[in-house]
Amino acid sequence: MNNTTKAFRGEILHFLSDPAKDNDNAHQYFEDGVLVVTDGLVEAVGPASEVLSTLPSSVEVKEHKDGLLVPGFIDTHIHYPQTEIIGSYGEQLLEWLDTYTFPTESQFGDSEFAKPRAQFFLDQLMSNGTTTALVFGTVHPESVDAFFEQAEQMNVRMICGKVMMDRNAPDNLTDTPQTSYDESKALIEKWHGKGRLHYAVTPRFAPTSTSEQLHKAGELLKEYPDVFMHTHLSENKNECAWVGELFPECENYLDVYDQHGLLSKRSVFAHGIHLCDSEYERLRDTDSSLSYCPTSNLFLGSGLFDLKKAEEYNVDVGLGTDVGGGTSFSQLQTLNEAYKIQQLRGEKLTAMKSFFLATLGGAQALDLDDKIGNFAKGKEADFVVLDYNSTDLMRVRMNKTKDINERLFVLSIIGDDRSVKETYVMGELTHDRDNKKKSAL
Numbered sequence: 439m440n441n442t443t444k445a446f447r448g449e450i451l452h453f454l455s456d457p458a459k460d461n462d463n464a465h466q467y468f469e470d471g472v473l474v475v476t477d478g479l480v481e482a483v484g485p486a487s488e489v490l491s492t493l494p495s496s497v498e499v500k501e502h503k504d505g506l507l508v509p510g511f512i513d514t515h516i517h518y519p520q521t522e523i524i525g526s527y528g529e530q531l532l533e534w535l536d537t538y539t540f541p542t543e544s545q546f547g548d549s550e551f552a553k554p555r556a557q558f559f560l561d562q563l564m565s566n567g568t569t570t571a572l573v574f575g576t577v578h579p580e581s582v583d584a585f586f587e588q589a590e591q592m593n594v595r596m597i598c599g600k601v602m603m604d605r606n607a608p609d610n611l612t613d614t615p616q617t618s619y620d621e622s623k624a625l626i627e628k629w630h631g632k633g634r635l636h637y638a639v640t641p642r643f644a645p646t647s648t649s650e651q652l653h654k655a656g657e658l659l660k661e662y663p664d665v666f667m668h669t670h671l672s673e674n675k676n677e678c679a680w681v682g683e684l685f686p687e688c689e690n691y692l693d694v695y696d697q698h699g700l701l702s703k704r705s706v707f708a709h710g711i712h713l714c715d716s717e718y719e720r721l722r723d724t725d726s727s728l729s730y731c732p733t734s735n736l737f738l739g740s741g742l743f744d745l746k747k748a749e750e751y752n753v754d755v756g757l758g759t760d761v762g763g764g765t766s767f768s769q770l771q772t773l774n775e776a777y778k779i780q781q782l783r784g785e786k787l788t789a790m791k792s793f794f795l796a797t798l799g800g801a802q803a804l805d806l807d808d809k810i811g812n813f814a815k816g817k818e819a820d821f822v823v824l825d826y827n828s829t830d831l832m833r834v835r836m837n838k839t840k841d842i843n844e845r846l847f848v849l850s851i852i853g854d855d856r857s858v859k860e861t862y863v864m865g866e867l868t869h870d871r872d873n874k875k876k877s878a879l
């Protein structure tokens with residue numbers, strides 16, 4: 439403990455493992471708990487009755503009455519340039535890309551355009567309690583520079599990459615195998631490992647890359663083994679059929695990526711709705727992860743993700759908002775839709791599993807669970823204070839709850855950014871709902 443030590447008191451919940459495997463042993467819950475942070479890292483967590491007496495009297499204890507402290511939410515798949523097309527009407531994936539996505543993404547080659555949008559996007563994450571995200575830029579390196587410059591100033595742990603796309607897209611949004619390699623490499627050298635930032639090699643999806651370009655992506659991953667790989671997989675039935683036509687030599691959709699060396703423990707595949715058994719096996723065997731994006735999957739009519747099957751095959755799953763195909767930056771709203779998808783599948787999503795997915799599950803999916811995801815000693819103190827009284831309806835509903843399970847469930851169904859009272863990054867307050875700063879846009 440030293441003079442940068444701070445303590446936060448309130449109800450505290452975090453996870454040690456997956457509740458689907460370890461039931462009640464998977465979490466720690468302190469009805470009156472204290473989180474101690476030194477130099478931005480977790481020093482201790484436990485019941486107030488034990489922890490307070492260990493603190494020197496000089497340590498300030500910030501009280502959060504009616505507040506629940508949880509680790510910062512982790513969004514394992516999102517597109518920052520699509521913020522302004524959220525909620526665009528009427529299309530499924532392939533038409534939606536042509537009609538809305540590509541036109542808006544074409545503007546991000548201009549740094550002056552990209553910068554305020556990167557800032558607005560990061561502010562949205564903070565006001566929704568999301569402290570780490572795996573983020574798509576556009577094909578333009580300028581889009582990634584704008585994002586990382588802003589994220590660096592905020593000292594947030596973020597992952598981003600330039601889209602690689604050399605066919606089946608408008609000319610002003612395509613690169614070539616060589617330029618995509620060169621530009622990605624330059625961005626890796628500039629940003630990967632700088633402060634809390636990481637780079638993700640980001641081929642958009644199989645239909646927009648030639649085999650030559652996917653080989654270049656694989657080369658980058660060989661040269662930089664701790665860089666991430668981020669793409670889309672088996673989201674929409676027409677997309678899957680198209681991939682079959684474009685890559686007839688591959689056994690299935692995942693095999694396209696596999697044949698180009700793109701599967702590893704730092705590979706994250708968004709969606710994975712229409713997978714066969716051998717694809718789940720291959721994901722597990724390579725320790726690759728899926729990002730489950732419920733609001734997007736419903737909004738774009740893509741399908742119902744099979745969470746139970748991913749559990750059975752031991753495939754790591756994180757939660758993604760997939761804004762702008764997804765309809766909310768809020769992980770709570772994302773869990774609301776996840777619950778309904780499991781209902782439509784005849785399955786139950788427990789509140790504990792939900793909050794695991796939004797925190798430690800995401801950290802494990804991103805292979806960052808040595809740094810973030812829970813309050814284990816030495817982890818980075820990114821956390822959120824959730825408010826049980828954020829609206830009249832929430833307060834009245836909470837009065838009817840009997841335990842933490844019920845309260846979590848209500849938060850995950852009717853909660854949203856209004857429920858996020860404060861967001862902390864490395865122990866520093868970065869979002870204060872009741873003293874909001876001016877919007878960047």
Ligand code: GUN
Pocket residue numbers: 517531535539642643670673734760763
């Ligand atoms: N597949 C390829 N590109 C995209 C995208 O931008 N959003 C979603 N949801 N799926 C994609």
Ligand code: ZN
Pocket residue numbers: 515516517670708760763
């Ligand atoms: Zn996406």
